[in-house]
Amino acid sequence: MTELTKQTKGERAYAMLEEQIVTLQLPPGQLVSEKMLSDHLGLGRTPVRDAIKQLSREGLMVILPKRGIMISEIDVLRQLELLEARREIERYVVGAAARRCKAGERSRFLELADLMLEAAAMHDGEGFLKLDKEFNERILIAARNRYASAMMRLVQGLSRRFFFAHHQSTTSLAEIARLHAGIAEAIARRQEREAREWLDRLIENVETFTRATLDTV
Known part of the structure; x- marks a missing residue:
């Protein structure tokens, strides 16, 4: 696009x-x-x-x-603080994306769901992150709110780096991919409530994963 x-x-x-x-x-x-x-x-x-x-x-x-x-250094406590803000902003964004997603955008969300699951099955963390970046950007485009998009962009890079640095020791890439795929499919089907519910599950998983790193750093 x-x-x-x-x-x-x-x-x-x-x-x-x-x-x-x-x-x-x-x-x-x-x-x-x-x-x-x-x-x-x-x-x-x-x-x-x-x-x-x-x-x-x-x-x-x-x-x-x-x-x-x-x-910048990676800071677990700052990452937890970031998640507090990210949860509320991203709930709005995925809901807006599901509500406003155009017909031409929906097929790519379904493709991304499959591709993220495939990357996880191959234990390809770097490949997954590239797909996740595109996924995040397409959500912001579909949401069509420049102010919410600007706020989300302030936290996405830090979130992706933290995940890349720690995911092998503290979480399942397959589970993270499954949760992302759930969001993507809900947006593609214009299911606003379901998109937010999948997002809530994702943030809970990420918060648990982030807290678990306190025992590994």
Whole structure:
């Protein structure tokens, strides 16, 4: 779809850096510079600078005056705080997506449900995360509320990185995929109440998983 394929250089820089941070290729605590990232991505300084500002707003980077840029640390307690806000905002968003989803959008939600289940069956955490990113973006497009979308984007990267860092030791990828598939199918069928119920189950699972990491870190 147009919304997902057309990217400016700044958006491309953001997408590349966000993926590398979420998948720990750029690990928590690493110090980087604008020039280093520009050379690494093969993009100019201006789009990279714009991406850094956005990632800083989302909590994935920390700008350190006169020292450079640090990839933010993973903080379990902050993640639990994030989940409190995410639950309420995301309940609205998935309900709105189910209510406003257009006919042309529904088939992709059903495809994503199947693809996420397949990724989980193959124990492909990184592949699942890529599908999850598209899934999240399509939900925001279908919800058609720019303010709710802006709020959700502030927490999605941190949530995905936390999951990638800890899911192998504390949760079942198959169960997470099943819950995501339930949301996707409910949205595709325009079942607003069911979409929210699946979301509630997902957030409960993620909160349990997050608390479990306190015993493993």
